[in-house]
Each structure stands twice: as structure tokens, then as C-alpha cells.
Amino acid sequence: MLHPRISDPKVTRRILHAFGLRASKRFGQNFLVSEAVVDGIVRAADIREGDRVLEIGPGIGTLTQGLLEAGAHVTAVEIDKKLPDVLAETLKGYENFTLIRGDILKTNIRACMGDAPFKVAANLPYYITTPILLGLLEQKLPITELVTMVQREVAERMIARPGSRTYGSLSVAVQYHSRPEIVLHVPRRSFIPAPDVESAVIACHVREEPAVACRDEKMFFRVIKAAFGQRRKTLLNALTGTGKTKDEIRAAFEAAGMDETRRGETLSLEEFARIADVLSDVESDVQGICRSCGGKAADGRME
Numbered sequence: 001m002l003h004p005r006i007s008d009p010k011v012t013r014r015i016l017h018a019f020g021l022r023a024s025k026r027f028g029q030n031f032l033v034s035e036a037v038v039d040g041i042v043r044a045a046d047i048r049e050g051d052r053v054l055e056i057g058p059g060i061g062t063l064t065q066g067l068l069e070a071g072a073h074v075t076a077v078e079i080d081k082k083l084p085d086v087l088a089e090t091l092k093g094y095e096n097f098t099l100i101r102g103d104i105l106k107t108n109i110r111a112c113m114g115d116a117p118f119k120v121a122a123n124l125p126y127y128i129t130t131p132i133l134l135g136l137l138e139q140k141l142p143i144t145e146l147v148t149m150v151q152r153e154v155a156e157r158m159i160a161r162p163g164s165r166t167y168g169s170l171s172v173a174v175q176y177h178s179r180p181e182i183v184l185h186v187p188r189r190s191f192i193p194a195p196d197v198e199s200a201v202i203a204c205h206v207r208e209e210p211a212v213a214c215r216d217e218k219m220f221f222r223v224i225k226a227a228f229g230q231r232r233k234t235l236l237n238a239l240t241g242t243g244k245t246k247d248e249i250r251a252a253f254e255a256a257g258m259d260e261t262r263r264g265e266t267l268s269l270e271e272f273a274r275i276a277d278v279l280s281d282v283e284s285d286v287q288g289i290c291r292s293c294g295g296k297a298a299d300g301r302m303e
Contacts, residue, residue, distance in 0.1 A: 006062045006090055009033040012192060015060050019086050023193055027080050028125030031059060034190035037149075037201070038066035044183045044203045045121045045147040047072050054113055056104045056122035056132060056148075059083065061090040063123055068094045072119075075112060077104045104132055109141055117142045123149040126197070130154070130170060137177040137206070146178065146204040155182050155200035167265050169228040173221070176211050176269060178204035214273040216280035223276045227264030235267075235275075236260040244279055252278040 004011050012033050016022070023029040032038065041063060047053065049071035058064045058076040060083065067074050073096045078084065084099055091097050100112060105128070120143055124132055129150050136146060150158075153166075158174045159182060160167040174180050184201035188194040214220040219242070226241030239249045253260040256274045267275075 003065065003090065003093070005035055006060060006065050007033055007035040007038045009192065012060070012062070015086065015090060016192075019082075021060070021082065021086065024080060027057075028127045029059065029080070030191040030193060030195050032062045032123055032149075032190060033192050034186070037184065037186055037190050038063055040184045041121055041123075041147055041149065041201055042066045042070050044201060045119050045145050047119070047121075052113065052116065052118040054109065054118055054120045054143075056120070057125060058087060058099070059123070061087050063121060064091060064097065065094075067121060068096055072096065074098070075100065077102055077107050077112075079103050105135060109136070109139065113141070115142060117144050119143065119145040119147070121147050126151045126154075126195075133158075133204075134170075134173055137174065137204075143206045146206055147183075147201065148204075149186060149199055149201050152185065152198040152200040155202040158202055158204075162268050163266055168231075169224050172224050172228075172269060172272065174204060176220075178206045180204045212269045212273040214280075215277050219280040220273060220276040223272055223279065224264075227267070227272070231264060234261045234263060238264060239275075239279075242279060248279070 006012060006015065012031055016031070023031060045053070047067060047070040051072045053067050053072040053074045055064055055067065055074050055076040058078055064074055064076055064087075068091070075098045076087075077100045078087070079102065081101070084101060087099055100107065120136060129148075133146070133148065136143060154170070157166045157168060157170050158180045160171040181203055182200050183203050186199040186201060188198065190199070210217075222242045223239060226239050227235060229241055230238045235253070236246060236249055240246060244252070250260055252275055255278045256271075258271060258275065
């Protein structure tokens, strides 16, 4: 070990004092001060010697140090302009560390990490957790494990099952791309300053193939967005948000052998895929008719 453990509260406080740092509300910062949590994230990501890891928001290097000590080659993306100088000191001597200055939501991750498999480990800023997680999964990057600290409520939504109060579009999207599980509950005292919410570490084991097969992934997610956009509505009414008429939606449910009066929170991934496939067929049929008549509608007007 090249340094004292940054996760030690005394060491963290010394670093913050030495650099005149305070947690930035703008970037949703809370400094992790629990060796047990750092070790838990490293274990959950199954870090082995030589693993390539993308870390989001390394802060002062607390989790980074744990990953590096486990033998990982870490590439970290940090948006706070004050922190590169801090990391240059706290992680001095670690040759398997690369820092990228920038916003993870604007970073070309494939260009940074290449096409070889890698893992993601992060203590995510809670105010942009969902865009980061979905952005990573939807890009179909060669990620094998995605282990992150998130707000406990968000973690519970990610693993929620159909019919539960917390089941929603985030649940479906995350489970479509991965197999999520909560691996650690994290008390507020694990941070400086203590956050106002409880936290959890969630491990998303990224699937090589999506959880369900669907012919048109765009339609699949259009259906999900519409279904949960107006949770109190029946699917017959909610799915008009996909651009389909009620007659088309009613016919789609009949073809899929499903009840149009159900609500989105009761549907499984398989059922969402069935509805999306039928609606996709309807769209394909309409487009085929338009092409066969030269793009003209029945009354002669151009569509």
C-alpha cells in the first residue's frame, strides 16, 4: 500500500483541510469515509488484477484507491476542476490510474475505453444518477459489471418487480439490459457530510443479450415511456402517447392476447415486448402501404 487509506475519516479530513475543500452541492458531493463500503464495492465488481475499470467522479480518490490496490487499471472522469490537483497528490505513485477531466454525460466513453470489456464502479452524484446509468446501458458498451452507489430509493426502483409500488420505466430499462441486485446498504454516517438520504450499492450484471427479444427496440421503449408517463391511465389510453390510435392499440392488445384495461405497472418485460412487437407490425404495415402508393394518402394528399 502506497498511502494511508483515504477512506479513514481522519485522513479524509486532513486532505479536505490541506486543499481547502468543501463538498460541492452543485456536483452533489459527499465524501465516502468507510473502508467497509469501499471494499464492498470492489468485491461486488469482482475486481481482479489487470481489470479495466471506468470510475465516474473519483472525488479525492477514496474508491479509486481501493480499485487500484485491487490491481485494476482505472480510468476516471471528473467534472470538478478543483480535484485533479488533489488526485495528483492523493494517488501519487499509482501508475495504473488515468484521469479524464470532463462531464461523464458528454464524454465519448467508447473512445476513452476502447472495445475491450471493462467494468464500471462509481459513487454517483444522486441528482444525475438515472441519466448516467441509462446512458451507460443504452450505449451498448462492452461493460461486464456496473457497480454504483446510489440513493437507496433509486436502487429499490431498479430491482422492483411488476405490480410493486416502485416498479416503473427505470426498473424495466435496467432489467432489460442487466440483472440488478442490491449488495450493500450504506448508512448516512459513511459520508462527510452525511447526506439527507439513505444509500445503497447496486450491482448491475450486464447482459450479453437483452432480457427479452423484441423486433423494434425503439418501439419497445416508446411503449414503456408512454405506459409509465401516465400511470393512472389504462394502457389503452396511455399508449396513445406512442402515436397510435385507440383502435390500433385495442387491436394490438387483442392480437397479443392481453387486457387493454391493465396499467403499465402490472406488465412484465415479456408482455411489454409482445405489445411493442404488435404495434411495430402495425407501423410497418402502414409504412408499406404508403410506399406502395407513392407516399399518397387515400384522398390523394401527400403524407
